[in-house]
Amino acid sequence: MIKSIDVGRVRHRNRLNMKKTGSDTHNRVAIVTGSDRGIGFEVCRQLGRLGYQVVLTCPDAAKGKKAAAKLRRQGIHVVYHVLDVTNEKDIRALQSFILKKFGHVDVLVNNAGVMIDGGRSQLEGLLARRLKKASRKLDFGEGPGILGTDRDIVRWTLEVNLLGSLRMCQVFVPLMMKAGYGRVVNVSSRLGQLDSMTDAEKVPAYQMSKTALNAVTLMVADAARGTNVLVNSVCPGWTRTDIGGPEAPQSTEEAARTILWLATHPDGGPTGGFFYNKKRIDW
Numbered sequence: 001m002i003k004s005i006d007v008g009r010v011r012h013r014n015r016l017n018m019k020k021t022g023s024d025t026h027n028r029v030a031i032v033t034g035s036d037r038g039i040g041f042e043v044c045r046q047l048g049r050l051g052y053q054v055v056l057t058c059p060d061a062a063k064g065k066k067a068a069a070k071l072r073r074q075g076i077h078v079v080y081h082v083l084d085v086t087n088e089k090d091i092r093a094l095q096s097f098i099l100k101k102f103g104h105v106d107v108l109v110n111n112a113g114v115m116i117d118g119g120r121s122q123l124e125g126l127l128a129r130r131l132k133k134a135s136r137k138l139d140f141g142e143g144p145g146i147l148g149t150d151r152d153i154v155r156w157t158l159e160v161n162l163l164g165s166l167r168m169c170q171v172f173v174p175l176m177m178k179a180g181y182g183r184v185v186n187v188s189s190r191l192g193q194l195d196s197m198t199d200a201e202k203v204p205a206y207q208m209s210k211t212a213l214n215a216v217t218l219m220v221a222d223a224a225r226g227t228n229v230l231v232n233s234v235c236p237g238w239t240r241t242d243i244g245g246p247e248a249p250q251s252t253e254e255a256a257r258t259i260l261w262l263a264t265h266p267d268g269g270p271t272g273g274f275f276y277n278k279k280r281i282d283w
């Protein structure tokens with residue numbers, strides 16, 4: 001249990017951080033998808049430390065509530081809301097919750113993602129979860145490549161990585177446009193860059209999902225142009241998470257940096273771009 005004096009200290013530091021960034025984060029509301037663990041969880045933590053009201057979301061209520069409680073003990077203003085990005089009812093319920101509780105949303109980080117090219121069947125995955133076994137890491141190179149890839153794997157990958165993020169934009173970007181403020185960060189990957197389209201990575205479904213997500217970024221950015229809603233894609237870099245595996249060189253703290261930079265960008269910042277390490281990269 002963190003003592004209340006520690007929470008007070010964290011809140012004081014949060015206020016100092018707000019002054020340091022020079023941006024008024026008071027009352028700013030941020031939704032982060034797939035944020036009970038990995039990069040999404042760290043994005044929630046860093047936004048919370050800047051003073052944002054964070055809405056931590058994921059499909060599993062027990063895991064989400066536990067993650068939110070952990071952040072709350074660090075003095076962060078966070079609420080959990082259930083969200084499977086493939087479930088229309090969940091997305092609608094989140095929209096109602098946001099409008100009722102806050103009346104607006106300022107930041108949307110479309111972070112939820114899967115990489116299932118590696119070949120683990122859904123049944124194996126479910127069993128691993130039920131038995132609370134660590135999931136087998138899916139190494140690059142494990143899958144069959146483009147000529148052998150299973151179309152169901154492609155379909156399911158696109159459901160989460162592409163259509164989930166698209167639907168979140170369709171529901172929340174109009175609210176941002178109406179309010180005249182919004183920052184949307186689509187968490188993509190350099191594996192989706194067009195000049196990365198070799199068969200060597202063996203994760204074709206994941207790669208095409210991120211290429212298509214980048215297309216969504218461009219079109220949503222264009223639809224929102226001139227409304228102070230900035231929409232960008234980011235590659236967080238190869239990071240130690242379930243998707244990245246234990247050999248990845250980077251921590252989640254490092255991975256969150258460019259996401260935070262775009263999520264908190266002052267007015268007049270870039271829109272319709274793809275960024276890595278705070279620099280624009282090719283599509």
Ligand SMILES: NC(=O)c1ccc[n+]([C@@H]2O[C@H](COP(=O)([O-])OP(=O)(O)OC[C@H]3O[C@@H](n4cnc5c(N)ncnc54)[C@H](OP(=O)(O)O)[C@@H]3O)[C@@H](O)[C@H]2O)c1
Nearest residue numbers: 034035038039084085111112113189238239241242243244
């Ligand atoms: N790690 C890397 O090296 C790397 C590199 C480039 C890009 N990325 C991108 O970074 C993002 C975050 O990945 P990560 O590395 O942090 O992976 P991670 O630790 O495996 O986290 C993935 C998150 O997505 C959630 N998720 C999966 N399916 C979902 C669904 N249908 N609806 C809502 N949430 C769902 C997971 O929830 P559960 O806990 O319920 O499964 C989890 O919270 C992904 O978009 C990934 O493609 C990662």
